[in-house]
Amino acid sequence: QKEVEQNSGPLSVPEGAIASLNCTYSDRGSQSFFWYRQYSGKSPELIMSIYSNGDKEDGRFTAQLNKASQYVSLLIRDSQPSDSATYLCAVTLNTGGFKTIFGAGTRLFVKA
Amino acid sequence: NAGVMQNPRHLVRRRGQEARLRCSPMKGHSHVYWYRQLPEEGLKFMVYLQKENIIDESGMPKERFSAEFPKEGPSILRIQQVVRGDSAAYFCASSQGSTNEKLFFGSGTQLSVL
Numbered sequence: 568q569k570e571v572e573q574n575s576g577p578l579s580v581p582e583g584a585i586a587s588l589n590c591t592y593s594d595r596g597s598q599s600f601f602w603y604r605q606y607s608g609k610s611p612e613l614i615m616s617i618y619s620n621g622d623k624e625d626g627r628f629t630a631q632l633n634k635a636s637q638y639v640s641l642l643i644r645d646s647q648p649s650d651s652a653t654y655l656c657a658v659t660l661n662t663g664g665f666k667t668i669f670g671a672g673t674r675l676f677v678k679a
Numbered sequence: 680n681a682g683v684m685q686n687p688r689h690l691v692r693r694r695g696q697e698a699r700l701r702c703s704p705m706k707g708h709s710h711v712y713w714y715r716q717l718p719e720e721g722l723k724f725m726v727y728l729q730k731e732n733i734i735d736e737s738g739m740p741k742e743r744f745s746a747e748f749p750k751e752g753p754s755i756l757r758i759q760q761v762v763r764g765d766s767a768a769y770f771c772a773s774s775q776g777s778t779n780e781k782l783f784f785g786s787g788t789q790l791s792v793l
């Protein structure tokens with residue numbers, strides 16, 4: 568089983584809709600959870616972090632964490648064409664240091 | 680510029696040559712991570728270093744690949760005797776090193792092996 572799993576997509580939503588991205592992880596010792604956005608040909612950039620169960624909102628973005636189900640999600644409200652990118656779920660493991668493992672990413676297309 | 684600096688941006692090597700990729704972390708960051716990304720794929724963890732120490736190299740191939748982060752100077756990812764399968768984007772990221780820390784990424788080095 569992969570350590571961090573995501574649906575590769577592509578996920579296509581119309582402009583203004585809610586985009587829902589999902590991620591599961593295998594290590595119950597995972598401590599921190601992140602969503603990164605990567606535009607084609609560019610480096611990843613952090614958009615959300617979440618550390619405890621529940622929801623965390625930041626502007627149009629909401630991250631949700633359920634440690635019992637080992638599940639993390641990202642909701643993007645009022646999706647814009649500029650949100651079209653690959654979204655990478657990342658999990659930090661304590662291996663004596665703090666190693667961050669990424670999922671394969673979900674490609675999101677927002678249609679104007 | 681206080682960001683993560685990687686160079687070169689593009690590196691072309693012939694099979695059998697050596698590739699050296701450099702990464703200077705963000706100011707104040709003492710932890711460096713190297714990731715490899717193939718087209719249409721996610722980031723694959725390679726190695727995690729602190730100054731003068733390798734913390735976790737579980738993602739590094741056992742042969743031809745090495746990494747260091749000396750007391751002075753940038754972190755270096757070294758690939759000896761490159762093969763075509765080494766062609767990929769190599770990203771460096773840095774953090775202050777706690778479990779809650781975000782990773783800040785450099786622009787990456789695109790390695791092409793001819």
